[in-house]
Amino acid sequence: MEFDKRIPIYQQLQDYFKLAFVRSEYQPGQSLPSRRELALSLNVNPNTVQRAFKEMEEAKLIITEPNVPSRVTDDLHIIHQLREQLLHEMVADFHTQLQDMNVNMEDAIRYLEKYHRSKGGDKDVIN
Amino acid sequence: MEFDKRIPIYQQLQDYFKLAFVRSEYQPGQSLPSRRELALSLNVNPNTVQRAFKEMEEAKLIITEPNVPSRVTDDLHIIHQLREQLLHEMVADFHTQLQDMNVNMEDAIRYLEKYHRSKGGDKDVIN
Amino acid sequence: MEFDKRIPIYQQLQDYFKLAFVRSEYQPGQSLPSRRELALSLNVNPNTVQRAFKEMEEAKLIITEPNVPSRVTDDLHIIHQLREQLLHEMVADFHTQLQDMNVNMEDAIRYLEKYHRSKGGDKDVIN
Amino acid sequence: MEFDKRIPIYQQLQDYFKLAFVRSEYQPGQSLPSRRELALSLNVNPNTVQRAFKEMEEAKLIITEPNVPSRVTDDLHIIHQLREQLLHEMVADFHTQLQDMNVNMEDAIRYLEKYHRSKGGDKDVIN
DNA sequence: GTGGTCTAGACCACC
């Protein structure tokens, strides 16, 4: 994994895990790698990993208990809510850009669909 | 105007002007502020402005001649092409993000339309 | 090495190296001093050296890769072509001057040969 | 007439006149434009013209007397000697360059003749 | 330690 040095690493870590949760790459309740392990494999400071985990803990995305690896929340509602939030940010940004360019929504959607088809449309199989 | 310190200023300047051209805030053929003027008002080095302008010149977006202020190209085709390019990048980025989250296109569009309506839909009057 | 203040340093640097390549003082494929090293020894800004090198790179005279010193091209054809070009410029300038003075070619060559003999003629050994 | 700002104008003026004398554009004994006239037409300081004339006077190339325009020397020997001198400098410079490039005299002459023919050879009519 | 980039500041040519 590569980090963009211009953005705090703990934030990039969070973004990475959030996306992984939403993509179900980590199932609800599944154990995460240990902080130490991650710090070593990603070659970052353990405190950096700690900070990312702490914030995800506070957001109830993961559950941390003594003597066992942290694990993804098993509250599907929270995962769903996270997905909604990420999607919302994504859409809001895109919308702002469209507004900035005076692109109306019809055109934007037409363009988006065209682009999507050019990329092969939705696949039946995920990943 | 504020600059994101993580991104080269000359690039942000270009982005700003490109958007302005597409939004017709500078009409085709219209004179731009002089490099010095911009440098002073934006509090950047004249050379930084120079670099941004030079690249826009090379992209045929502006026309610069000695001793007169640079001006926007009067080739409408180029402006239109620029708009297409910006739109394309925007859509491609959005699409990539959707893919990353396994959002299918139907859902994305539904979400986008919903968000758009919540913001009041397309305005008849620009600005 | 001394620089003529009326001519850009980066250009004089290029001229120096081009001549050196043609004289085979740097063999094809041979490494050049690093930009820093040159900047220090010639007492110029590293960026000035950088510019000279960049233009020689664009002219395919040298090959630069990250983290290793730049080296002379190993394409003998390019070196030969460079020699032809330098020789051409030299001759063209001389010719223009002769024309300006209404010296006809026979006289010029006679004069040149006389001067050459006075300097000891061609040496068998180089340097 | 244009001047290269990097070289003293009085020197460029001298070079111009010396060449003109050698080319017989000013015949021996012919009057030159007045200093004042030249200063005006060339848009330079009268003192600059004065300096150029003074040095040519000292070199016996021109003759300056009160109340009459300066005129070219009528000593053909001096003009001839000037021609020799200019030619010598020209040839010496060219010769140095050839040496720098390790070009032997035979090759240089062959190249020069070839270039000369490509330019149409010696013309019968001067100017 | 390499090569490469970005911004800064002084200067030039032209009008």
Added chain:
DNA sequence: GTGGTCTAGACCACG
């Protein structure tokens, strides 16, 4: 006053 060039210095990415 325009636009354009050159050198300077600090910084970055990579190994």
